[in-house]
Amino acid sequence: MKKLTSLALVLTFIVSLFTPHAYAAKETAYTKAKVTASSLNVRSKPDLKSKVIGKAKKNETVLIASEMGKWSKIIVKKGTGWVYSQYLKKETTPTHKVGYITAKAVNVRKKATTSSAVSMTLNTGDKVTILQTTSSWTKIQKGSKVGWVSNRYVSNKAPTKKPAKKEYAYVKVSDYLTLRAKPSTRSKSLAKLKSGVKLTVLSTSGKWKYVEVNGKKGWVAASYLSAKKPGKKTTPKPKPKPETIIVYVGSGTLNLRDTASTAGHVVSKLKVGDPLTVSKEKDGWLYVTTKSGECGWVSKRYVLNTPPKTDEVKSLATKTGYVTVNDLNVRSNAGTSYKVVTQVNQADKVTVYSSKNGWLHIKTPKGIKGWVNKHYISYLKIPKDDGGQHLPSNFSHLKGKTIMIDPGHGGHDSGAVGYKSVVYEKDLALSTSIILARKLRAAGAKVLMTRSSDVFIELAERPQMSNRAHVDAFVAVHYNSGPSAGHGLETYYQQGSKYRNMASYIQSGIVKYTGLTNRGIGPNNLQVLRTNTRPCVLVELGFVSNPKEVSIIKTATYQQKAAAGIAVGLNKYFK
Template sequence: MKTSVRKGLLIAGLLSATVFGSFSSGALTVAAASQQGVVKADVLNVRSAASINSSIVMQVKHNQAVHILDQKSGWTKIQSGKKTGWVKSSYLNVKQVTAAALKTAKVNASSLNVRSTPSTSGKVVMTLKRNASVTLMKTQNGWSQVSASGKTGWVNAKYLTASGTPAAPAPVKTEEKRVTAETLNIRATAASNGKVLASLKKNEIVTVLKTQGTWSNIKTSKGITGWAASQYLGSVTAPPAVETPAGFAYLNTDSNIRSGPGTSSPVILTLKTGTKLQTFEKQKDWTKVKIPDGRTGWVSNKLISAGQIETPVPESPTGVLTGKVIVVDAGHGGYDPGTRGSFTLEKSLTLTSSQLLVKKLQNEGANVKFTRNSDTYPLLSERAALSNKSKADAFISIHYDSGGLKATGISTFYYTFAKDSLLASKVHQNVLAAVKLPDRKASYKNLQVLRENKYPSILVELGFLSNPAEERLITTFDYQEKATNGIVQGLKSYFTK
């Protein structure tokens, strides 16, 4: 079977966690390196194409080793057994395997046939001479799979003498970072005068491939690779802060709203006298405000009159949630980031939403338990087990969706119709009423965290991070308030059934 050295490397990596080499009648060489991946998720769907809408061709499990064939746009093509397919790259730990990690052997016969299959009936693809060096791939029923000089095949194992096992190399380490500057240039070289290849915005996520002095070699979500100043890259584990308004203010006159705190900053737009604005931080004589279209800007303190902080008048408590055991599950976490937007990791936003929801439920008198309260990853089975152990009256798993740049709306999922569908319907309808996003329905879905749950349980997708406009909306404080209020009202409605 003729093949290139690289193709041989790719195929063998899956079969035996080693790399194909090549045949030769003399001293033989092998290709430099290939990549392997280890599955991080409990169960990972492998799809026919690099899209969540494509069909599932197989599933791989936690800690299963696979071989990496290709990568593009946040997806990785893998091989497991004889099957290939695509998975989200965020669910794999990738490591480099080099030829130096492989076992080698020498031929101890005067002449040795290399066959296409591990059988004397296999086609002879090459003949090796005594003392020819080969790379050992695997052994099967007295036969060894070997490689050299661009070819692979099988030989009778008794005609090989092992020549040692070099130490395996350390895996190549990569790290995700968040852009901390308002704008960060990616350059062709590790120098401030290097050609600018692209620019990134604050909070965008990048992968650091290596560092050199004060520079980092990075790869963006769009696949662009280049150099950026390391000082402008920060930790990605902390969720982006959801700003809490300090109060509100009114414009005293028609006023310019600027992109920064100063008259030298560009004007975003001009607003009319009397416009009401949410206020945030202050810098000297300027106040950061939220304008009606959801963007933020800065206005001179001379142009506004501050109002008092608005505190909504709480509804009279009905007591319907008092004493109810409610488990709140912040989806993903730890090594599992979930999906991602242009500046948001799902695991961070689910934690923000869940912590806000927990406080509101506690204020209603509920006995709230949470599967995680920090950046950790409880297994899906452990999340369901907490609900079962607690004999939960309701289990709510919080997630955010991915499905294309224009995908939008709210989805809610349940597993058992009789046990879960009423809870799903009540929460779904109240969240829709609160956030005013399109209805993607409450429906059945076979999800482990619901399937293994003995008590009423649902999973709510609170909007699409893959849609840039929706990402900007759902990460706002206002949206988080509305969405979690909708869940609380949905639970109240469910328990008064």
């Protein structure tokens, strides 16, 4: 549009420079009029003495080219002629048409010629009243002002609502903003937009804005938009990082829905491999946020904890890993169909070179290279022994007891993320649980684990495993997070249950052997305890969010002490 306008201006300039008068004459507007006299003389000049060149009949329509004094110049077959103006009745348009300006900075002139003075300037979308139209010019009225604009820049069609300059806004909400089909809160939801998402504002209607985001158009409440990108709050205390759980679309396309049901409206189609951030889970559905900021529900069945398989080998910076299980097969290539070249055992230290299809290329302590499933490798040290001589080893009351250890989180659910991401709760929980399991087995207990590798297990499934195995005790192992100053140990039992004493013994044990702050025990209504019909507790073995505490709890020495404390508590409980 801008280019066209400048081109028009250049042309106008050239025309005005060389042929101003000819151009002006051509552009003169004609006004229709009716002859009121029974027979009207048309003369060669505006003078009664001039020659009569023709006659106009009553009610004949003539075109007035110009006026001079009492005379009107009208168009006749052979050119122009002059008649007495008083015998003409000018036609007025009974109802004025509405027009819209179609370009930016359109000049409205006093006369229908580009050499005429500009009386005002109008812009795209300005609504005007069309008073008269000639072959090239339109006489318009805007407010009390009347003038002429080139026909090129006026249309009787309302312009499509497009702002001249793109207007952007950012979503500013605490959770999400709903993009709707119509400007009403009762209207259909098209998408959920996260705070900070950038929108293109197309138009405004009352308290609503019509916006475009990721190719989708809809309405949002204007009060939740900000012209500036919402900045990060400057708080003196660093907030603990939110738990980030990433999953990947596993199949060709996956529907993102507005409710946790296949009956939910599809707000978007997700492509295979798209990463999704999970914020909650409900009945087999995950509430996720896409890379572009769209929120909604996806069926858990169709997502993967790792990006979908590609045959690409990813080179990793050589890392040290620890095997989490015994008798782990090391294969000649990345898959269970390949030949077993050797085996590794729990706590074996391996060198990790690369990854492919969820497998890791490793070197065993004996120097043999091969591939293992990545879930069985922890990057957190798993010690060979259960702790030094200073830790208790006599747990006579544990003999013959069936104890289930439940390392919290796992797989895509990393749990709390440590200060500066040094460690994940899921890894700490697993390594501590492995040490605890060894200790309990050494004391003659039968130990079951809800997981012994880095895999995701449904929260609801864990207490069911406990119930099915009819265990004598169930211990959920977790690490805490909160404000950076938060520190210490907690043990929870199910509200209203009779296992307060079990929580109390375990809390005393872990406080005694680790030396960390005693935050006490408490009843809690946690899913893993609530639906668990067996004696059960949940321990929180320190704060990963505390920079000082995380440096202690990530060590094998600390985890050995914590495991000893739990074992002491269980032993006392079974006494």
